[in-house]
Amino acid sequence: MDKLTVLLGQSGLANLGIGQLTMIIIGLVLLYLAINKRFEPLLLLPIGFGAILVNIPGAGMYAEPIYAADGHLEAAGGLLYYVYSIGIESGVFPLLIFMGVGAMTDFGPMLANPKTLFLGAAAQFGIFGTIIGAVWMSSMGWMDFSLADAAAIGIIGGADGPTSIFVASQLAPDLLGAIAVAAYSYMALVPLIQPPIMRALTTKAERKITMTQLRVVSKREKIIFPLMVLVLVAMFLPSAAPLLGMFCFGNLMKESGVVERLSDTAQNALMNIVTIFLGLAVGSKLSADAFLNVETLGILVLGLAAFCVGTATGVLMAKLMNLMSKTPINPLIGSAGVSAVPMAARVSNKVGLENNNQNFLLMHAMGPNVAGVIGSAVAAGVLLSYLG
Amino acid sequence: MSELLTEGFSLLIMGMGTVFVFLTVLVIGTTLMSRIINRFFGQPEPEPRGKRRLAATEDLSELAAVAAAVKAVHGH
Numbered sequence: 001m002d003k004l005t006v007l008l009g010q011s012g013l014a015n016l017g018i019g020q021l022t023m024i025i026i027g028l029v030l031l032y033l034a035i036n037k038r039f040e041p042l043l044l045l046p047i048g049f050g051a052i053l054v055n056i057p058g059a060g061m062y063a064e065p066i067y068a069a070d071g072h073l074e075a076a077g078g079l080l081y082y083v084y085s086i087g088i089e090s091g092v093f094p095l096l097i098f099m100g101v102g103a104m105t106d107f108g109p110m111l112a113n114p115k116t117l118f119l120g121a122a123a124q125f126g127i128f129g130t131i132i133g134a135v136w137m138s139s140m141g142w143m144d145f146s147l148a149d150a151a152a153i154g155i156i157g158g159a160d161g162p163t164s165i166f167v168a169s170q171l172a173p174d175l176l177g178a179i180a181v182a183a184y185s186y187m188a189l190v191p192l193i194q195p196p197i198m199r200a201l202t203t204k205a206e207r208k209i210t211m212t213q214l215r216v217v218s219k220r221e222k223i224i225f226p227l228m229v230l231v232l233v234a235m236f237l238p239s240a241a242p243l244l245g246m247f248c249f250g251n252l253m254k255e256s257g258v259v260e261r262l263s264d265t266a267q268n269a270l271m272n273i274v275t276i277f278l279g280l281a282v283g284s285k286l287s288a289d290a291f292l293n294v295e296t297l298g299i300l301v302l303g304l305a306a307f308c309v310g311t312a313t314g315v316l317m318a319k320l321m322n323l324m325s326k327t328p329i330n331p332l333i334g335s336a337g338v339s340a341v342p343m344a345a346r347v348s349n350k351v352g353l354e355n356n357n358q359n360f361l362l363m364h365a366m367g368p369n370v371a372g373v374i375g376s377a378v379a380a381g382v383l384l385s386y387l388g
Numbered sequence: 389m390s391e392l393l394t395e396g397f398s399l400l401i402m403g404m405g406t407v408f409v410f411l412t413v414l415v416i417g418t419t420l421m422s423r424i425i426n427r428f429f430g431q432p433e434p435e436p437r438g439k440r441r442l443a444a445t446e447d448l449s450e451l452a453a454v455a456a457a458v459k460a461v462h463g464h
Binding site for chain 1 (some may be wrong): 412419
């Protein structure tokens with residue numbers, strides 16, 4: 001009978017706290033969003049499941065290993081602890097994902113029209129505007145964000161999952177779970193968030209603008225471009241070198257055409273493996289004491305603001321460029337500057353087609369879209385060197 | 389204005405400044421690179437599609453030739 005009491009005393013039900021129960025329910029909500037609503041399922045499904053695993057009382061999925069005084073291992077740590085410290089605390093997983101993204105990226109549309117890089121720069125205002133919002137909230141006494149916390153929240157506006165996780169893991173590891181969930185949820189919501197802002201800031205005539213066809217870009221240009229980015233980063237902004245370096249490496253593997261096997265692995269097998277563990281590790285940061293507080297609410301609000309501001313400044317920049325440029329620029333492609341590849345470019349295309357069913361903006365929007373990836377990586381570099 | 393807010397604004401100005409300067413340098417660099425390449429190597433022609441499939445059939449035909457040779461020697 002005593003044994004039974006012990007067993008019952010160790011059961012999940014007996015030890016389940018209200019916080020853990022709430023977090024398990026949040027994990028289930030994330031699973032629901034991934035499975036039923038198809039919200040970034042590749043990330044939200046592992047994140048949701050990781051959140052459930054880490055909150056099972058007594059399972060010790062996130063337990064730290066215990067070493068005896070003489071250094072031998074007394075009790076091994078939990079799986080999620082190892083995955084998190086190897087992959088995210090070190091910054092390795094986001095960088096490997098960035099390599100895969102580089103191997104999937106075609107810079108052709110951007111090389112054909114390099115001016116679109118400015119759109120990718122303008123949309124990063126969302127990041128820095130949100131930082132102001134976050135520090136304003138803390139100076140009003142509503143939240144307790146340090147400048148590093150604010151920077152990690154602002155990077156949600158980069159609309160780039162790996163960049164957000166990389167910056168948050170370096171600057172505000174406590175907020176990582178909430179930041180990653182906000183970043184991926186809003187990325188899934190880009191088709192709902194962006195169009196109203198795009199319509200509000202443009203006239204019907206502007207939305208109907210057709211753009212001149214893009215020139216063909218040679219193989220040589222595509223091979224030299226990642227090398228040029230790498231050299232410029234090395235010279236001017238070494239703090240962005242980890243992100244952009246891996247990105248350029250992936251892209252060079254793709255464009256060089258001589259290592260198709262490696263490029264294929266980087267963008268498929270390796271990317272999938274890393275995604276599984278990245279999701280689980282992010283989910284493991286969704287523990288009750290880190291997530292159930294007013295700061296999380298602030299992060300969700302600020303993250304949404306970051307997406308909206310970035311979209312707006314991208315569109316406004318495109319309007320400005322349309323006024324100054326010789327060749328017409330449809331302001332709708334500006335919103336794609338927030339990155340969120342390729343969703344944001346598809347949204348530009350869709351809103352364009354609503355107004356002129358012969359106007360295909362997809363390729364034109366891919367330019368600012370990949371420029372946004374470079375822009376947010378540069379912004380991340382600035383934040384890391386300023387606060388790191 | 390609190391110190392935190394002041395720091396936030398200086399981060400805003402510095403950050404956006406850096407992003408714009410860096411991407412401007414990149415625009416200039418990209419434009420120059422494209423001009424130089426197109427001047428020395430001529431305008432690009434559209435990339436041939438299905439290059440990879442061609443290579444694959446080449447490999448296969450080679451394999452078939454080897455198989456046929458092996459059969460010719462050992463087949464009887």
